[in-house]
Every structure is written in structure tokens, then in C-alpha cells.
Amino acid sequence: MHISDGVLPPSVTVGTAAVALLFAAWSARRTDPDDLPKIAVVSSAFFVASLIHVPIGPTSVHLLIPGVVGILLGRSAFIAVCLGVVLQSLLFQFGGITAIGANACMMGIPALISGWLFRSMRGPSLPRLILAGATAGGLGIVLAVVGLALLLVTGGEDFLGVAKLAMYAHLPVLFIESAIAAFTVSFLFRVKPELLDMSFQAHAAR
Amino acid sequence: MHRHFARLFTTRSWSCVLLLGLLLAVFHGPAFGTEEAKEPTEASASPEERQEVSPAPDFGEFSSLLDRHKVQLSREMAQIRREIAALRDDMARPGIKEVFAGVGYILGLAGVAFYMHARRERLSLRKKSDSTIDGNPS
Numbered sequence: 001m002h003i004s005d006g007v008l009p010p011s012v013t014v015g016t017a018a019v020a021l022l023f024a025a026w027s028a029r030r031t032d033p034d035d036l037p038k039i040a041v042v043s044s045a046f047f048v049a050s051l052i053h054v055p056i057g058p059t060s061v062h063l064l065i066p067g068v069v070g071i072l073l074g075r076s077a078f079i080a081v082c083l084g085v086v087l088q089s090l091l092f093q094f095g096g097i098t099a100i101g102a103n104a105c106m107m108g109i110p111a112l113i114s115g116w117l118f119r120s121m122r123g124p125s126l127p128r129l130i131l132a133g134a135t136a137g138g139l140g141i142v143l144a145v146v147g148l149a150l151l152l153v154t155g156g157e158d159f160l161g162v163a164k165l166a167m168y169a170h171l172p173v174l175f176i177e178s179a180i181a182a183f184t185v186s187f188l189f190r191v192k193p194e195l196l197d198m199s200f201q202a203h204a205a206r
Numbered sequence: 207m208h209r210h211f212a213r214l215f216t217t218r219s220w221s222c223v224l225l226l227g228l229l230l231a232v233f234h235g236p237a238f239g240t241e242e243a244k245e246p247t248e249a250s251a252s253p254e255e256r257q258e259v260s261p262a263p264d265f266g267e268f269s270s271l272l273d274r275h276k277v278q279l280s281r282e283m284a285q286i287r288r289e290i291a292a293l294r295d296d297m298a299r300p301g302i303k304e305v306f307a308g309v310g311y312i313l314g315l316a317g318v319a320f321y322m323h324a325r326r327e328r329l330s331l332r333k334k335s336d337s338t339i340d341g342n343p344s
Contacts, residue, residue, distance in 0.1 A: 044313070084312075
């Protein structure tokens with residue numbers, strides 16, 4: 001799920017690039033420098049996750065993990081997604097270079113929203129945490145699909161048609177990512193809970 | 207004198223003779239061989255050609271042979287073209303090299319960000335210490 005060059009009209013390309021820059025600046029300002037190694041690791045995971053293909057029918061879709069990025073990084077998620085999208089476009093030729101802004105918005109804003117949702121949904125108990133993680137992981141995909149459809153509408157596509165098609169194609173990815181998010185959250189809760197707490201505490205302090 | 211002759215025919219001299227012989231064989235042998243070989247082939251080829259040419263030319267057989275060749279060649283070409291397409295597909299697909307490049311970029315950028323942060327912190331610490339020294343001229 002990447003937008004290629006020349007799909008979007010120029011005004012939308014420029015607009016999404018400006019929005020992405022604004023979000024990236026905000027995200028960078030809100031980032032605690034002590035979180036930098038975590039951000040680097042999660043960005044790397046986001047960057048590489050797009051190579052994991054899930055075969056469905058004649059085509060295949062790949063993992064996106066905006067939800068997991070949002071859960072782990074909170075407000076710093078956008079900068080991680082931006083970096084990942086730029087490198088995917090440059091090295092993997094996933095998505096066009098002019099569409100980097102659009103792709104960053106399409107992935108980064110869902111990441112921020114699912115991070116926020118996870119933060120507001122999580123409870124002290126493990127089942128509640130897992131539920132929050134799975135919901136946030138699935139929501140990331142749903143929001144990314146909605147964002148894709150919204151962006152493609154500006155390119156002259158039919159919103160419902162694109163949204164339905166992309167949603168059907170990404171249903172397996174949705175379930176897989178919910179499971180990944182739930183597993184990640186429960187594993188981190190048991191092994192290193194401060195990794196889940198740290199970013200949120202840092203955000204609470206700011 | 208006899209001894210001298212005997213020395214001449216020691217193993218070393220024998221080996222020299224052998225080497226000379228080998229060299230001769232190598233440099234002259236093939237030349238003779240090819241010259242000898244060429245003549246018979248020419249001699250044998252000409253009767254064959256004569257045999258092929260001498261009967262009435264069978265164009266039907268010729269064209270069917272050519273057609274068969276053409277079909278076979280086109281089949282092989284199609285196979286090669288398919289293989290080239292598959293290869294191009296494989297090459298376009300990002301591999302381990304790109305993955306490591308990207309991860310390296312990310313870690314490097316994180317390192318740069320760390321450096322900037324540390325520098326800012328150090329400068330602010332130095333400023334603080336300067337101001338405390340200025341503030342307390344004991």
C-alpha cells in the first residue's frame with residue numbers, strides 16, 4: 001500500500017508534503033532524546049516490515065505495522081514513519097519520490113492515532129493491555145486504508161470502491177497485525193514494561 | 207675424451223635432448239598435422255558437396271528443415287525471454303543489501319541525532335558552569 005508517482009494531482013502532493021513536514025517537525029520536537037535508540041529500532045522494523053509479504057489470491061500485500069509503531073513510540077511515531085517511508089521509496093522503490101509526503105501522512109497519522117488510542121485504552125491488567133494492543137494494531141490498518149482511499153479520491157478515483165477493494169485486500173494483514181501488536185504488547189509487558197511506559201511518561205511530562 | 211662423452215650423456219643432457227624433442231614436436235607437430243589434416247578434409251568435403259549439389263535440389267525438404275529450425279529457435283527465444291523477465295523481476299525486488307542499507311541509514315541518522323543532543327547538552331552545561339563561576343567570584 002504505497003502511492004506511486006503521478007497518481008495524485010500536484011496540489012495534493014504539495015499539500016500532503018507540507019502536512020507531513022509539519023507533523024514531522026512537531027514529532028521531532030516532542031521526542032525525548034533518550035528515546036532515540038528505541039525510535040531507531042522501531043523505524044528499522046517499520047522499514048523492513050514492508051518486505052514481509054502475505055500472499056492472498058493472485059497478488060500479495062505486505063505488512064505495514066503503523067499500529068505497532070504508534071504503540072511503541074507515541075508521538076515520536078511520525079518521525080519514525082517518515083524516515084521509513086523515505087528509505088522505502090529510495091531503496092525499495094515502494095511508492096514514488098514525489099509521493100513521499102502523501103505516503104508519510106497515510107502511514108504516520110494512523111500511527112499517531114493508534115498510539116493515542118492504545119494510551120487511552122490500556123489498563124493495568126494484561127488482558128486489557130492485549131485488547132488495547134490488538135485494537136490499536138488493527139485500527140492502524142483501517143485508518144491507513146481510509147487514508148489511501150481519501151488520497152486516491154483526489155486522483156479521481158471512487159472513494160467507496162477503492163476503500164472496499166483495499167480493505168478486502170488488507171483484511172489478512174489487519175488480523176496478522178492485530179496479532180503482532182497483541183503479542184508485542186504482552187511480551188514487552190512481561191519482559192520490559194518500561195518500554196511501553198517510557199514514551200507515555202515522557203509525553204505526560206511534556 | 208671418453209670421459210667427456212660419458213659426461214655428455216648424463217641424465218641432464220638426456221633430459222635436454224628430450225626437451226628439445228618435445229619442443230620440436232610441439233612447434234612442428236601441429237603444423238604438420240593441420241596441413242596433413244586439412245588436405246584430407248578438403249578432399250573429403252568436396253565429394254560431399256558434389257554429392258549434395260549433384261542431385262536435383264529438393265526445395266521442399268529444405269524449407270521444411272528451415273521451418274523446423276525456425277520453430278525450435280523461436281521456442282528457445284521465448285524461453286530465454288521469459289527467463290530474462292524473471293531475472294529482471296528478481297533484480298527489481300529489494301534484497302538483503304537494501305535492507306542493510308536502510309537499517310544502516312536509520313542507525314546512522316539516530317547517531318547524528320544523538321551527537322546533536324549531546325553537543326547541546328554539553329554546551330548548556332558549560333554555559334551553566336561559566337555562569338556559576340561568574341556568579342560566585344570567591
